[in-house]
Amino acid sequence: MIHKTILFGVGALLSISMSSVWAQDVEYCEGKYDTVSLKQCAMADYKLEENKINRVYKELMATLKSEDKQRLKTAQLAWVDFRIKDCDFQTGWETGTMGPLMSISCETTHTEERRKTLEERLESERE
Secondary structure: OHHHHHHHHHHHHHHHHHHHHHHHHHEEEEOOOOOOHHHHHHHHHHHHHHHHHHHHHHHHHHHHHHHHHHHHHHHHHHHHHHHHHHHHHHHOOOOOOOOHHHHHHHHHHHHHHHHHHHHHHHHHHHO
16 A cells, blocks of 8 residues: 555655646746745645636636526536545545645646636536
8 A cells, every 4th residue: 555655655645746837838847846936836726727727717608597506606616615624535545744635636626627627618608
């Protein structure tokens, strides 16, 4: 079990550091592998995704009928709650320095997936 935990932690560490560099081309993140730097880069990725999903959400709300706007608002609030609880479930076992990094990565992944779902709906509303 320890080997799986170590491999998962190392894999998550590399995945997070590389996604930060690729997603934003952040020079600061390049070659930085200490926990503090990786956390900063992961937070930058998260904030980028949060900005993207907020933009798509606002665009979608502007295209929907009033009853669909309420449905989206309700669904989005439920999704935010799910994201928090699911990431806590997925990463809550990690109590070391990697815990916050893994949690941020989880929330970023959920946010990106949700943004893509909202973008699909936005495209269908525009047709």
